[in-house]
Structures are given as structure tokens and as C-alpha cells.
Amino acid sequence: MAILVTGGAGYIGSHTVMELLENRDEVVVVDNLVKGHKNAIKGGKFYCGDIRDEDFLDRVFKESEIEAVIHFAAYSLVGESMKDPIGYYNNNVRGTITLLRFMKKHGVKNIVFSSTAAVYGEAKNVPITEDDDTCPENPYGESKLAIEKLLKWASDSLDINYIALRYFNAAGAHESGVIGEDHDPETHLIPIVLETALGRREKIIIFGDDYNTPDGTCIRDYIHVMDLAQAHLLALDKLKKDGESGIYNLGNGKGFSVKEVIEKSKEVTGRDIPVEIGNRRKGDPHILVASSEKAKKELQWKPKYNSLEKIIEDAWKWHSNTH
Numbered sequence: 001m002a003i004l005v006t007g008g009a010g011y012i013g014s015h016t017v018m019e020l021l022e023n024r025d026e027v028v029v030v031d032n033l034v035k036g037h038k039n040a041i042k043g044g045k046f047y048c049g050d051i052r053d054e055d056f057l058d059r060v061f062k063e064s065e066i067e068a069v070i071h072f073a074a075y076s077l078v079g080e081s082m083k084d085p086i087g088y089y090n091n092n093v094r095g096t097i098t099l100l101r102f103m104k105k106h107g108v109k110n111i112v113f114s115s116t117a118a119v120y121g122e123a124k125n126v127p128i129t130e131d132d133d134t135c136p137e138n139p140y141g142e143s144k145l146a147i148e149k150l151l152k153w154a155s156d157s158l159d160i161n162y163i164a165l166r167y168f169n170a171a172g173a174h175e176s177g178v179i180g181e182d183h184d185p186e187t188h189l190i191p192i193v194l195e196t197a198l199g200r201r202e203k204i205i206i207f208g209d210d211y212n213t214p215d216g217t218c219i220r221d222y223i224h225v226m227d228l229a230q231a232h233l234l235a236l237d238k239l240k241k242d243g244e245s246g247i248y249n250l251g252n253g254k255g256f257s258v259k260e261v262i263e264k265s266k267e268v269t270g271r272d273i274p275v276e277i278g279n280r281r282k283g284d285p286h287i288l289v290a291s292s293e294k295a296k297k298e299l300q301w302k303p304k305y306n307s308l309e310k311i312i313e314d315a316w317k318w319h320s321n322t323h
């Protein structure tokens with residue numbers, strides 16, 4: 001029996017596939033390679049196609065004995081979603097609807113879903129717990145919240161069990177340096193900062209320094225991609241064991257401002273990183289920091305790489321050596 005990983009050629013997906021392979025799980029990856037890379041998939045069986053393509057998805061389920069699904073495939077950029085809300089709903093919501101229909105048809109019950117801190121919007125509490133209000137500030141977060149709600153109804157009446165993992169900001173790379181964060185164009189803070197350190201960019205533009213935070217720049221909770229990968233395996237175990245659906249935050253519980261990330265990157269790389277202050281980016285909440293106590297207690301999740309320094313070191317190893 002295999003684990004179907006949608007979006008397994010992408011950043012977090014490819015790192016989770018590595019972890020599954022190390023755990024000796026059988027893996028089937030589905031990805032349309034719109035954003036991902038075939039050479040980031042380090043094992044298992046690969047199908048190139050779109051999860052919204054019904055005939056394609058039906059064939060994948062028919063040809064492989066799928067035990068459970070980990071569902072990463074989505075568009076995931078806050079800024080892009082503000083410009084293309086229809087495209088975001090179309091890919092994220094429609095893709096998940098098609099996936100659930102074929103899971104149902106082929107009798108696959110368990111799904112781990114990539115949700116996001118962006119479902120919370122401007123947080124009222126710091127750190128944020130899973131019971132806090134959800135009020136997304138951008139179409140991306142809204143599309144993910146719509147999927148969480150769909151999953152809830154599906155679990156109530158369709159015999160589907162789900163765990164939605166609300167990741168905060170994924171960062172870092174596999175410790176081997178073999179795979180890392182490889183988006184094109186890159187929009188995420190840490191890779192852009194490191195590309196600037198490497199001289200591939202002239203400068204990093206800070207999107208606003210007039211937020212209500214100590215240094216005026218946005219605060220995020222950066223979580224190592226391999227700690228996220230570990231959480232997916234634990235979520236699968238839990239679904240197999242007790243079939244109980246649930247929602248879990250995944251973060252380190254510590255926030256860093258954009259300026260702090262740049263300063264730490266200067267220390268790690270020993271390079272100069274030129275900075276310019278620019279306008280705010282639409283759709284950005286000022287602070288997002290997780291409480292992950294629920295994941296630690298109920299999934300037995302034990303993040304191993306929980307310092308910003310280690311996250312930047314691993315990202316730097318990949319960016320400076322292999323990219």
C-alpha cells in the first residue's frame with residue numbers, strides 16, 4: 001500500500017517524500033510541475049498531471065493501491081493570490097474537490113492536508129491557538145479555510161478522516177543539501193535574503209517598516225521544513241491508529257521580524273546584505289506566531305531544528321552549494 005503525495009515535486013512535498021522514503025514507506029507522487037521540479041523527487045513512482053484532471057486522477061488511483069493521501073498541491077503565495085483570486089480558488093478548492101471525489105470512489109479514507117497560518121488573518125492573540133478566530137486577509141488563506149470546512153463536512157458524512165496542518169513559515173532545507181527551496185520566481189523572505197548575500201540580487205526590499213511591531217517590520221514564525229515533514233508522518237500514524245480528524249498548528253512559537261531575519265542571515269553567511277525599505281505588500285498580516293502545543297501533545301511532534309540560525313544555515317548550505 002502506498003502514500004499518495006500530491007504536490008510532491010514542490011518544496012515541502014519533496015522534503016516530506018524524502019522523510020517517507022527514509023521511513024521505508026511506498027510513495028506515489030502526483031505533480032503537474034507548474035511550480036515543482038522532477039529532480040526534487042528522490043524516489044517512489046511519479047505521475048505528471050493535474051489533480052483537477054479527473055481521468056488522470058482516476059488512473060492514478062486505479063494503478064496504485066493507495067492507503068492514504070498527503071495533499072500539498074496548491075498555489076500558495078499571498079501576494080499572487082491578491083492579484084488572481086479566481087485562479088487560487090480554482091486550483092486549490094477545485095483541486096481538493098476532485099481529489100476527495102476520487103478518494104471516495106476508490107475507498108481511500110485518510111488525508112493529511114497542507115493548511116496555513118494565513119487562515120487566521122490579523123491575529124488577536126499571540127501565540128495563536130487552533131481555537132482562535134479565522135479571518136483570512138487574502139484569497140489564498142480564504143481558499144485554504146474553505147477546504148478545511150469542506151474536509152470537516154466530508155469527515156462528518158462521507159467516512160473521510162483528515163488532519164489539517166496549519167503551517168507557519170516553512171524554511172530551511174534537507175540537512176544533506178540535496179534538496180532545498182527552489183521556487184521560480186522566488187518570493188519568500190529567507191531565500192531572497194540568501195540570494196542577495198550571494199550577490200544574485202542587488203538588494204532585498206523590506207515590505208513596509210511601519211507595522212505595529214518593535215522594529216516596524218512584519219513578524220513571522222519560521223519552521224524548519226524537515227520538522228514539517230516529520231509532522232506529516234505522525235499525522236498519518238494518528239489517522240491510521242484512531243481515525244480522528246483534527247486541525248494542528250505547526251510553528252516554533254517564536255516570532256522574528258523581517259529585519260531580525262536579515263541580521264541573522266548576515267551572521268550566518270558572513271556576507272553583506274543590502275536592504276531597501278519599500279511599500280507594504282497587500283494581504284500581509286503584521287504578526288503570525290504559533291502555539292503548537294496541541295501538535296506536540298496529540299501527534300507527539302518533537303521539532304528538532306528549532307532555531308532560526310539552524311534554519312538559515314541549512315538553507316544557506318543548499319543555496320550556496322547546489323543552486
Ligand SMILES: NC(=O)c1ccc[n+]([C@@H]2O[C@H](COP(=O)([O-])OP(=O)(O)OC[C@H]3O[C@@H](n4cnc5c(N)ncnc54)[C@H](O)[C@@H]3O)[C@@H](O)[C@H]2O)c1
Binds near residue numbers: 036076167168
Ligand atoms: N511554503 C510555506 O511557507 C507554506 C506555509 C503554509 C502552507 N503551505 C502549503 O504547503 C503546500 C506546499 O507549499 P510549497 O511551499 O511546497 O509550495 P510549492 O509551490 O513548492 O509546491 C506545490 C506543488 O504543487 C504542485 N501543484 C500545484 N497545483 C497543482 C495541481 N493542480 N495539480 C498537480 N500539482 C499541482 C506544484 O507544481 C508544486 O510542485 C501548499 O499547499 C501551501 O499552500 C506552504
Ligand SMILES: O=c1ccn([C@@H]2O[C@H](COP(=O)(O)OP(=O)(O)O[C@H]3O[C@H](CO)[C@@H](O)[C@H](O)[C@H]3O)[C@@H](O)[C@H]2O)c(=O)[nH]1
Binds near residue numbers: 208
Ligand atoms: O522580498 C521580500 C519578501 C518577503 N518580505 C516579508 O517577509 C515576511 C515573510 O514573507 P514570505 O516569506 O513571502 O512568507 P508569507 O507571505 O508570510 O507566507 C508564507 O507563510 C505563510 C504562513 O505564515 C504561508 O501560508 C504561505 O504559503 C507562505 O508563502 C512578510 O512579512 C513579507 O512581507 C519582505 O519584506 N521582502
